């Protein structure tokens with residue numbers, strides 16, 4: 249939900265954290281790397297600190 253961030257003022261950490269219901273403290277400070285998710289999907293990566301939790305709801 250919400251609007252994309254202002255590209256002139258992208259939030260620190262994960263740019264989705266102001267409007268992400270799964271956001272935790274780390275999301276506000278650390279940009280997520282591209283995690284290797286090949287154990288669940290061979291053709292994709294995920295730039296979410298909590299990709300595994302999000303995957304399972």
Ligand code: SF4
Pocket residue numbers: 262263264265268269270271272275280295296297298299
């Ligand atoms: S890293 Fe994942 S959980 Fe954290 S704010 Fe970004 S999308 Fe949400």
